[in-house]
Amino acid sequence: EDQVTQSPEALRLQEGESSSLNCSYTVSGLRGLFWYRQDPGKGPEFLFTLYSAGEEKEKERLKATLTKKESFLHITAPKPEDSATYLCAVRTQGGSEKLVFGKGTKLTVNP
Amino acid sequence: GAGVSQTPSNKVTEKGKYVELRCDPISGHTALYWYRQSLGQGPEFLIYFQGTGAADDSGLPNDRFFAVRPEGSVSTLKIQRTERGDSAVYLCASSLIQYTGELFFGEGSRLTVL
Numbered sequence: 001e002d003q004v005t006q007s008p009e010a011l012r013l014q015e016g017e018s019s020s021l022n023c024s025y026t027v028s029g030l031r032g033l034f035w036y037r038q039d040p041g042k043g044p045e046f047l048f049t050l051y052s053a054g055e056e057k058e059k060e061r062l063k064a065t066l067t068k069k070e071s072f073l074h075i076t077a078p079k080p081e082d083s084a085t086y087l088c089a090v091r092t093q094g095g096s097e098k099l100v101f102g103k104g105t106k107l108t109v110n111p
Numbered sequence: 112g113a114g115v116s117q118t119p120s121n122k123v124t125e126k127g128k129y130v131e132l133r134c135d136p137i138s139g140h141t142a143l144y145w146y147r148q149s150l151g152q153g154p155e156f157l158i159y160f161q162g163t164g165a166a167d168d169s170g171l172p173n174d175r176f177f178a179v180r181p182e183g184s185v186s187t188l189k190i191q192r193t194e195r196g197d198s199a200v201y202l203c204a205s206s207l208i209q210y211t212g213e214l215f216f217g218e219g220s221r222l223t224v225l
Contacts, residue, residue, distance in 0.1 A: 004153075032211075032212050034212035034213075042218055042219075043115070043202050043204070043216025043217050043218050043219055044154065044202075044216050045216070046213045046214060046215070049211065049212055049213065087153050087154070089153070089212065091212055096159060096166065096167040096169075097142065097144070097159045097161075097166065097167060098144075098156035098159060098167060098169070098170060099154075099156065099212055099214070100156070101154050101155070102153050103151065103152055103153050104153055
């Protein structure tokens with residue numbers, strides 16, 4: 001069974017304190033790993049797609065990387081507005097178009 | 112607005128009642144998805160439409176759940192004989208091109224079954 005595990009469940013940072021979120025996956029053939037951001041009461045918002053080990057994507061203070069077993073979302077010098085839940089999802093071979101999501105990491109950045 | 116629109120935003124019903132949740136995707140998006148999200152969990156896949164047809168309904172939990180998209184645009188998720196365990200936020204998403212994971216989500220319909 002395809003599984004996505006995110007850690008930590010929650011993370012508190014001070015503004016400017018860089019850190020990383022982890023997404024580990026066990027799937028039967030990866031066809032893409034995706035990062036989303038979700039604010040309270042809102043739907044998830046797409047951030048990145050990664051397809052192969054070694055691939056990296058960047059957007060403002062966020063950088064996503066991928067290995068054969070996990071992905072990291074690095075947050076550099078975060079600001080309070082980066083506070084949100086970050087969701088990782090995978091699409092797998094034989095899984096049609098469905099995404100399998102992890103439970104997310106709730107990030108709080110204090111000013 | 113140009114985003115995915117879901118109605119109602121909030122629905123409270125009694126156990127055993129019938130519920131319909133509506134999704135208006137972004138204009139021109141051919142792929143439409145329904146997910147369900149419980150508190151503290153990630154979204155859970157329910158069904159995927161490509162055009163008018165359900166290409167994958169493997170996530171529907173049982174035969175009380177049904178979804179349609181008759182004209183390839185608006186979709187309705189229908190839940191019969193609701194149970195307390197159906198309480199969750201039902202999220203709709205659409206995408207312009209299939210085979211990408213770049214989905215545009217609506218804000219969801221929060222369903223509470225008393």
